[in-house]
Amino acid sequence: MNYRIRQAREEDNGAILSLLQGTPQPGAVTLNFERNPDYFRGARVTCEEPDVWVAEPREGEGPIGAVYNVGWRHVWVNGQARPVRYAHDLRISPQCRNGMILHRLFRQLRKQLGDGEWMQTTVLRDNMASLSTVASGRAGLPTYYPSGTIETSMLYTRARRRKLPDDAVIRQTGEADLDAISQLLRYQGSQKQFFPYWDVSRVRGDAYCYGLSPRNFIGLWIGGVLKGLMGFWDQQGIKQTRVLGYARGMGVMRHLYNTHSLLRGGMKLPAPGGVLSYLTLHSLVVEDNRPELLRLLLDDAISRFHGHYDALVCGFFTQDPLARVPASYRRRLLLSDHFLVSYDGDPRDQLDGRLPYVEVARL
Structure with a gap:
């Protein structure tokens, strides 16, 4: 044809x-x-x-x-x-x-x-x-x-105790926090290659932020200053990962795996035709790219969303020091290759040495 x-x-x-x-x-x-x-x-x-x-x-x-x-x-x-x-x-x-x-x-x-x-x-x-x-x-x-190379992690949610430093506060954001969010995203984001540049006021109803609101972030304040940020995005209304079937023997293993996940936390495998239950993380930034600050945010989210979602999805390039943090949690790991595509020569020579960033919510 x-x-x-x-x-x-x-x-x-x-x-x-x-x-x-x-x-x-x-x-x-x-x-x-x-x-x-x-x-x-x-x-x-x-x-x-x-x-x-x-x-x-x-x-x-x-x-x-x-x-x-x-x-x-x-x-x-x-x-x-x-x-x-x-x-x-x-x-x-x-x-x-x-x-x-x-x-x-x-x-x-x-x-x-x-x-x-x-x-x-x-x-x-x-x-x-x-x-x-x-x-x-x-x-x-x-x-x-x-x-x-990009590591996409599906971090299994579970109830866990967390202890914050005495001068630290983690909470869900609101309308009054948008200016601080914007400043942190612009400064920390500009330090990395390919970090999204966008006006956070668009979470009030723009098509580029469908399903988001000013409350779709978790912030980390230390000494009253916003030091870390993690957005969360339920994208079931725009995309789904559907399980169509299992290889021979996986049907029986699915029930055993789901029992294990119920006891220890994990991604439950639905019957053929069902969709995976996960929440996508976005806009992950912490001051000076400090892994210990990201760990505080992930600890909070893994507990906060337990019982609502089986997993949280986030991604980092392997050379990013922040990639070591999700590697310390129980997770399902997917690897992807990142390419720059051109008809007119190698564009990699145009880039300086900044760490690359991937926004898995927009892949």
Whole structure:
């Protein structure tokens, strides 16, 4: 079948959701990363300005064969805020994977990118299909320059006692804290590569912050000064991780595993068709990147949200000293490869030595 590549429209929502549902991630547990009920609602959270394209049959009716998004969001690069594209949600129907559709998608992408423009993208380490195709360096495709490994942790919630220093306070934030939050995010965020740059007043109802409010942060005050921050985001209304099935033998093991999780804390595995229960953390900053301050915040959150969610999701690049903190908790670990994508040479030479940051809530 012959396809044409065009910009997506709102009326494509149902067809895009159907495509996403038909392209699961295989493994011992078959997962599907979904965007129900509105793909475009989630696209506006991942990117401030989505740039979504689809492949549709040139003649007659038929399902969409592919979709991708290369929208922009503002991030800190070398201490300056600038718009950078994030390439994601590339899904190709199984019926189209042996044809020319991938090359047509990337020919269109070449037209969209400006001279010298580069993008970010991440690929799950277990996603061998993507690593062997789009990141393979084939002729006609952009070059994927490896730029770090991301550890995404699903930290199991549980009741735990915590002791704070005498001059420390941890509490949920509110409207009156937005100025202090903004100052901390801008100063600490500018010290890292790719940290999101955004106006925190957007939590009052902006599409980029769908589901957030001024109360969706936990702050750490020491001596009355805000020293650490951790946002929390229930994103079930924009994306879901659905379990489609288990490998042979996993059905029985699931019940044993869930019993163990009930006793010790852990991610409970739902029956096929169910979704995983987790809360996504975002905007994780602490003064001077001090791991002991992050530990205080995570201790609070793991206890605070126990009984409401099975796990908290956060992510760090492996070279970030803060990555040592989630490694000390009971967790499920996922590895991803981070790339800078370009048709016009290696963009890594443009970056200074700042530590990179990943906002897993916007992947």
